[in-house]
Amino acid sequence: xxxxxxxxxxxxxxxxxxxxxxxxxxxxxxxxxxxxxxxxxxxxxxxxxxxxxxxxxxxxxxxxxxxxxxxxxxxxxxxxxxxxxxxxxxxxxxxxxxxxxxxxxxxxxxxxxxxxxxxxxxxxxxxxxxxxxxxxxxxxxxxxxxxxxxxxxxxxxxxxxxxxxxxxxxxxxxxxxxxxxxxxxxxxxxxxxxxxxxxxxxxxxxxxxxxxxxxxxxxxxxxxxxxxxxxxxxxxxxxxxxxxxxxxxxxxxxxxxxxxxxxxxxxxxxxxxxxxxxxxxxxxxxxxxxxxxxxxxxxxxxxxxxxxxxxxxxxxxxxxxxxxxxxxxxxxxxxxxxxxxxxxxxxxxxxxxxxxxxxxxxxxxxxxxxxxxxxxxxxxxxxxxxxxxxxxxxxxxxxxxxxxxxxxxxxxxxxxxxxxxxxxxxxxxxxxxxxxxxxxxxxxxxxxxxxxxxxxxxxxxxxxxxxxxxxxxxxxxxxxxxxxxxxxxxxxxxxxxxxxxxxxxxxxxxxxx
Numbered sequence: 001x002x003x004x005x006x007x008x009x010x011x012x013x014x015x016x017x018x019x020x021x022x023x024x025x026x027x028x029x030x031x032x033x034x035x036x037x038x039x040x041x042x043x044x045x046x047x048x049x050x051x052x053x054x055x056x057x058x059x060x061x062x063x064x065x066x067x068x069x070x071x072x073x074x075x076x077x078x079x080x081x082x083x084x085x086x087x088x089x090x091x092x093x094x095x096x097x098x099x100x101x102x103x104x105x106x107x108x109x110x111x112x113x114x115x116x117x118x119x120x121x122x123x124x125x126x127x128x129x130x131x132x133x134x135x136x137x138x139x140x141x142x143x144x145x146x147x148x149x150x151x152x153x154x155x156x157x158x159x160x161x162x163x164x165x166x167x168x169x170x171x172x173x174x175x176x177x178x179x180x181x182x183x184x185x186x187x188x189x190x191x192x193x194x195x196x197x198x199x200x201x202x203x204x205x206x207x208x209x210x211x212x213x214x215x216x217x218x219x220x221x222x223x224x225x226x227x228x229x230x231x232x233x234x235x236x237x238x239x240x241x242x243x244x245x246x247x248x249x250x251x252x253x254x255x256x257x258x259x260x261x262x263x264x265x266x267x268x269x270x271x272x273x274x275x276x277x278x279x280x281x282x283x284x285x286x287x288x289x290x291x292x293x294x295x296x297x298x299x300x301x302x303x304x305x306x307x308x309x310x311x312x313x314x315x316x317x318x319x320x321x322x323x324x325x326x327x328x329x330x331x332x333x334x335x336x337x338x339x340x341x342x343x344x345x346x347x348x349x350x351x352x353x354x355x356x357x358x359x360x361x362x363x364x365x366x367x368x369x370x371x372x373x374x375x376x377x378x379x380x381x382x383x384x385x386x387x388x389x390x391x392x393x394x395x396x397x398x399x400x401x402x403x404x405x406x407x408x409x410x411x412x413x414x415x416x417x418x419x420x421x422x423x424x425x426x427x428x429x430x431x432x433x434x435x436x437x438x439x440x441x442x443x444x445x446x447x448x449x450x451x452x453x454x455x456x457x458x459x460x461x462x463x464x465x466x467x468x469x470x471x472x473x474x475x476x477x478x479x480x481x482x483x484x485x486x487x488x489x490x491x492x493x494x495x496x497x498x499x500x501x502x503x504x505x506x507x508x509x510x511x512x513x
Contacts, residue, residue: 028166030060030080039162041068050079056102056109058082062163063100066155071143075119076156078163079105085112088164088172089454090157090198092183093120094442095127096340098152099183108454114172116160121147128336133344140348140370149374150193153177153186157197174461178454180204180442181403184394188411189377191392195385200457201392205403205442208377208411210366212403213345215308216338217354218299220331222291223323224355229291233320234281239292240316242271247313252492255479257438257446258314260489260509261398266313268292295323299359305367307359309406315399318440322401334402345371380414383422386430391460393432393453393467395483397439399446405435412486432485434470448472448481471501482506 033047046063050056060080065073077100089108093099098120105115122132122144133148135141147155157175165171177187177198184206190197223230231239247264248254258264268289279285284292298310323332339354346369385392394412396405412433420427438447451472459465469482479499481490484506496503 028169030062030167033060033062033163033166038166039064039066039159042066042159042162056106057112059109060167064159064163066159068155069143069146069151072121072147072151072155074121074147074152074155074159075100076159077117078160079109079115080164080167081109081112081114083112084114084168086173087113088116088160088175089113090116090153090160090175090177092153092177092179092181092186093118094181094183095337096130096148096182097125097127098122098148108178111454114160114164114168116156118152118156120152128340130340130344131350134348134350137350138348140345142370145345145371146374149371150189150377153190154194154197157190157194174199174458176200176202176454176457176461178202178457181207184208185375185377187392191382191385191390192377192379195382195388195390199390200461201390202395202453202457203392204395204453205397205400205405206394206408207403209403209407210372210376211306211309211407213338213341214357214359214363214366215298215404216334216402217342217357218308218359219295219311219323220335220338221355221357222294224331224335226287226291228285228287231284231288231292231319231324232280233324235279235284235288236316236319236324238271238281238284239268239319240314242266242268243313243316246270252494253498255498257399258312259437259491261312261314261437263510264313268296301360301363303364305359305363307363309404311401312399312405314438315401315440315445317399317445318401337402342366345369345375378411380411380418381422382415382431383419386419386423386427389461391430391457393434393457393460395434395436395453397441397443397445397447397449398435398437399439400441402441409433409435409486428485429466432467434467434483434485435489436472436483437481437490448474448477448479450474451483469501469506 030047030049034044042064044064048061050059050061052058062078064076091104098118100117108115124132132144175198179187184203185208187201187203188206188208191201243266246266247258250263251259271283272289273279273283277283295311299307322334325332329336335354343350343352346366396408398405416427439445439449443449451470456467456470471480472483473480480501482501482504484490487509488506489509490504491507493503
């Protein structure tokens, strides 16, 4: 009888410790997580049970504020599902805001993940608002800068992991980060500065360079600082259609977008107005064509500093929002985004006019601004992350008109060169960069923009299966394509249904940049 009882207890304990049996292993009630001192320097302000609804499982939602640095108030929202898969997923922010919203982490919760999100150290919720960055004109809020720039992601990982251990009675088996744009920057920061926080990182379209802000301003200047150069929304489809007509077939498949825009050399002179024509929906003025040409060329200062990367041909579909302007953003998204960041972080003056920025004389100064140390994670040496077995998936929409896929590619090449001599295996065993042809900033565009990076990362970290191709699809379309690790790209085999990813190989880019 005693032996049977012991056997039953042992079996019950083993069952409770299994990854899919967290409900039995739960060490604390949800409300009990409000116990003072449970997490160092952290006050749990709310811990509530949320019933299963709308396809989501039942979970414990915990809101906690960490003040480990003087003046810092980093909020972490942790969601702990009753039916836990044993793993943690942290989600990044967007624009200038953090993200603690349920809808952001809902897909991961459905998969059984414990999830965390953070306010990035400030109460602002507007993606284009940065009023919290200065305490008064000319005075930077350095505590919030550090939180937003680098500290919040790290602190939220610590807080979330402690709550997981308290609630489930054991730590997570794997910890993953997933984010795009600002969230991509946070992921890069974690790999460089806190390599122990995560086992795997997905960093999409990362905003990790001052070039994003400078090029956002300069691209607006191309159109707005030369009289007559600003294109109209009626001319945007004219430009896009001309590009697609000229270059869509270069990859062997006419599908409405450019697989490799680097192979396209279309020039706006082809739609420049002839003598007697007036600029409009049928043609561009000389000044408009000149501005578009500058956009495609990018700009490097005489002393060799990149101000703006070349804008990829084929991504003109979002130029109305980014460059021409829409009612909420009359000067276009790019100048509003770059202008806000530069006004607050460089000029410390929210009233500063970004169209007055002089890249030839100010770019070097911009690079030296105090915000650089916190917000620009451009250190290519991530060898500590790689050596501890970390895996990173970098990805970028090839037609992103915000942060450039070329900037991310430049970083990837630098990282590969720096890390390779320090390890015994190829860097691609730990880090891979996926370009998403025809895709804009974190999605959208004419190309297939729906893909499951998280499953690819899981298989890589947990099973050792490095992603050779990731299948992408598009809403309301039968088209699927493989996303391929650089320096390869989806290439049609020459036969079979062109809407089927199975008929595409991952072959070297031509030209391979």
